[in-house]
Amino acid sequence: MAEKMVWVHGLVVLALIIARPAVAAVSCGDAVSALIPCGSFLLGVGAPKPSSECCASAQNLNKLTTTTADRRAVCQCFVKSGPSFGVKPARTKLLPSLCKLNINIPVSPNVDCNKVQ
Numbered sequence: 001m002a003e004k005m006v007w008v009h010g011l012v013v014l015a016l017i018i019a020r021p022a023v024a025a026v027s028c029g030d031a032v033s034a035l036i037p038c039g040s041f042l043l044g045v046g047a048p049k050p051s052s053e054c055c056a057s058a059q060n061l062n063k064l065t066t067t068t069a070d071r072r073a074v075c076q077c078f079v080k081s082g083p084s085f086g087v088k089p090a091r092t093k094l095l096p097s098l099c100k101l102n103i104n105i106p107v108s109p110n111v112d113c114n115k116v117q
Contacts (some may be wrong), residue, residue, distance in 0.1 A: 025064070025066075025069075026061070026064050026065055026070050026073060026074055027073075028073070028074075028077035028080075028081065030064075031073075031074045031077050031078065032081055034057050034058075034060065034064075035054075035058060035061065036057070037051060037054045037056075037057045038050055038051075038054035038058060038095065039085075041054055041091060041095070042085075042092060043086055043087060043091075044088040044090075044091055049098055050095060050098055050099055054095075054099070055099035055100070058095060058099045058101055059099060059100075059101060061074070062102075062103060068116065068117055071117070072113050072116045075111060075113035078092075079109060079111060079113060083109065089108065089109050
């Protein structure tokens with residue numbers, strides 16, 4: 001009887017893991033922290049081009065966002081947190097091209113993150 005209960009418990013746990021909705025692996029805090037080296041550029045108080053450290057951090061964050069859930073979560077994070085930090089939208093639009101980021105996320109404070117693939 002105890003052996004059957006262990007099997008039933010194991011199957012329930014497995015079913016919960018399989019049925020669990022996709023959760024982003026990159027937290028908002030991680031995403032914001034990853035772009036700390038880009039702070040002065042994004043705030044418009046630094047050089048007109050991002051530093052190599054900024055670009056390396058942005059490229060690393062881009063590599064971490066491998067799933068749709070990851071990209072949507074990071075998008076929503078930046079849409080919500082960007083204005084509170086004083087990030088300049090014009091600077092955010094420049095970052096992908098200046099850092100050679102191949103991203104399919106429109107960079108805008110009004111982007112609909114649910115449409116991000």
